[in-house]
Amino acid sequence: MKDALHDLLQQALQRLHQDGVLEASAPDFVVERTRTREHGDFACNVAMLLAKKAGRPPRDLAAAIIAALPANALIAKVEIAGPGFINFFLTDTAWHDEIRRVLHEGAHYGHGKSGAGRAVGVEFVSANPTGPLHVGHARAAAIGDTLARLFSASGWKVYREYYYNDAGAQIQNLALSVQARIKGIEPDDPRWPADGYRGDYIRDVARDYVSGATVEAGHPTGDYNREYTREFAKDDVAAAAPEATGYRVTAGKDPDDLDAIRDFAVAWLRREQDADLRAFGVEFDVYFLESSLYTEGQVLRVVDRIAAEGHSYEADGALWLRATEFGDDKDRVMRKSDGTYTYFVPDVAYHLSKWERGYKRAITELGADHHGSLARVRAGLQALDIGIPKDWPEYVLHQMVTVMKGGEEVKISKRAGSYVTLRDLIDMAGLDATRYFLIARKSDSQLVFDIDLARAQTNDNPVYYIQYAHARVCSVERQMHERSIVFEQHDALKHLDRLQGHHARDVMVEISRFPEIVEAAADNREPHLLAQYLRELAGAFHVWYNAEQFLVDDEGQRNARVALAYATRQVLANGLAMLGVSAPQTM
RNA sequence: GCGCCCGUAGCUCAAUCGGAUAGAGCAUCGGCCUUCUAAGCCGACGGUUGCUGGUUCGAUUCCAGUCGGGCGCGCCA
16 A cells, blocks of 8 residues: 555656656655654655755655555545644555455465565574573574565575584584583582583483484585575576585494494484474475584685685784774684684675675674674675675674563573573463564564463453454354354455444554555564564454444354454464464454 | 674563654552443543764664663684
8 A cells, every 4th residue: 555655646746847846856765654644544745855945845855745646546635734744544445445455365465576586585593502491582583584484485495594603613512511420520520621512411422422322414405505506507607506415314323433422412412402493393405514514625715716816814923804994993814823714704605605695685683792794704704705795695683682580680590500591481381472572572672572471361461362353253154153143254355445443444554555565574674563563453453343332233244254354363373473473363 | 802693661661664643561659340242441640762963754673873781702512
């Protein structure tokens, strides 16, 4: 609806331009929802933006623009208000058309085409396989997965990526920790490795290693990376393909074979992380192993390319990137004096791989404590001199999560030791509440996760509030069947003018916002907008539900109300699906 | 010291690339169930948007400064 008004205004401006009334071409004006009914349904600021250039008072311009609007069935009334706002009041027909559209498009309502089928990579979680996923990863998973769903609904071809740091010192610490447990050494023992992982899960890994267990996981449709590589490998784009993403590792049992212990432990923890994510409703398309960047020579390739472009130098026995040339605070070491590479070089190589695999947009979701790596990776990509835009990839950072229960902060998990795990959250609050709570706040503000509130089955809890609205419509449907009331949707949609009063109207207005919300949430990378919106839609519905009986004797009125209730249910279901939250039929 | 994020009602948070009278929920107080689910609805109370300037028709939003909180500043990842 907003877009339709924007088009009408654009046409009016063009007409004024052709008639010589306006010299300047149309600026970037906005059509937006009003806050109060008195200002109409939509308002536009174009007259105020044009006033200065045109040398005319904004209210005069507004009158001229209104006079130039083409005939249409959308607008019932236009007013000029305040400093020069153009306020639009829409016809009943406009709202009814939107409701018809909802029921016609069904599960597709709210989906857009702005992505035009282009590829976007959304990378998130990307935890080291050294322990269970914690609350920070849970927030990352909720944000990343919801963004992916939003992009998908906006017409993008979405690939969810998970980058495994399966090489380096952390992994070595993991192997040493498991080995210590195998030898019966406890975390408090003086022989325990200095930076060892102390959680109970290490004991489980050690137990399975000793018993000779096999850890395996395939991914249902096989080798994703190869598949995508084929799709992306067009013209001169040569794709770098990491190896297969499934794994199968049988424990070596030998307590002195640190390599075998390492491989087993990594696979063991990947399996646990995979299982937790799946329980959280999150699946990835691409699992990218850091180790593959070494084995396939991509790390060397990046370093050589940067050196060839003259963006590196040697000093103190190390090879440095001139990161300051590309906006970073200081130059960064790429190759250490011991000949190994710093972590960010494979990071650059990984993002290069995304670029070469054809992602028009790449979103990297990170905890804010890693924001330092952002400038580094972008600097590295710039230093390659291959035309990657300065602001590519895009980053979404999330701030810390504090978990509260019984009025106190929860910090400890038995299994992981020093932090609360994703599994803990799901166990305590349930899948739906956990996903909703983690997505409902803007990602760059700190989040307090109140377990007691998330568990509450009362109106305190926004998740149940939204789901309850959905269940109520289902209940109305059941009542109709029980009372043998016939509902003819086709006929009902012809008589939506039987909907009277502001309660039903408010519901229609809320419903019509849904496509705008989906688009804004994806464009701005702000999935919390959708969570907030659904609460408002559910609110408008509950008010209407309490104010008016749906299943009344008057057939026309009844059908119109049921149709609107169904449309509400459809939008709630579509929105909840994008959040990965269930839409129950009964509660 | 430098960089990034945040600061809005007692609490948890919104506010549509700068819009009109800053909104919800919780908490507190008071109402509504012989009627489709009361997991709901209605009402009341609650604000110098941390502070000071600037930009303009208009600032919670942009800029500068300042105070407070978080995170990061390694030849760790």
